Amino acid sequence: MKFLIRSFFKTLRVVLGPVILLKERLSRPAGLVRAQDAQISVDKQCESLALYQYKTCPFCMKVRQEMRRLSLPIQRLDAQAEGLNREALRQGGGLAKVPCLKITDAAGSSQWLYDSDKITAYLRGRFADSSVSSVQA
Template sequence: MRILVRYFFRLVRLILTPFMILAEKFTTPAGIERSSEQQAEVEKKCQNLALYQFKTCPFCIKVRKHMALLSLPIETRDAQHDPEARKQLEQGGGRVKVPCLRIDNGDGSTDWLYESNDINQYLTRTFG
């Protein structure tokens, strides 16, 4: 019975995946516009950030849309299909849970921020 439930949910994900990707493309907001100097400063700050995510996770989509709204070029790492990214997330953050924002601080330390609402609040506070 357990295996049937597992395969049922895999089938549901397989069917919904293209719809979720299309919905994200059509509903992603246009980013805010900044002067070239301001955008260069934002891009410099974003070099210290990386988003660990799954392509079709609804909470990851929520964070990516917020990143697009704020015009943030944050590197995304696919923890679902990239074993190296998954390993980094597990070792650094302590668990494989997405979305997770990796924040490399200036003092050499690294913070791992989970939960889409917390990530969006951090991005708004820092860049909004």
């Protein structure tokens, strides 16, 4: 069953990949514009976040669009191919599943947040603040 679900999503990604990328390009949301010091603070906070993702995963696209909407320069790590990123995701989070947001605190310990809805809710809760002055096209 797990194999079937995996194969389904893999096929979907291959077939729909170019469409997903085109849709993402054409529907880039406007980004929030914050006061300079507020954006500097947000940029700094984003240094402790990393998004494990696949380029053509629709759930990852949803998170990337939210990152753009909220003007969040979060590092993106491709975990599709077997390699360091995928292994770090599996070891740290417990699952080779994307999207996954790695949240590292000041003490250096990390929380691994799976699921696009949970990740977007987390980002909105943390960064959709009132120090926003306008939106840019």
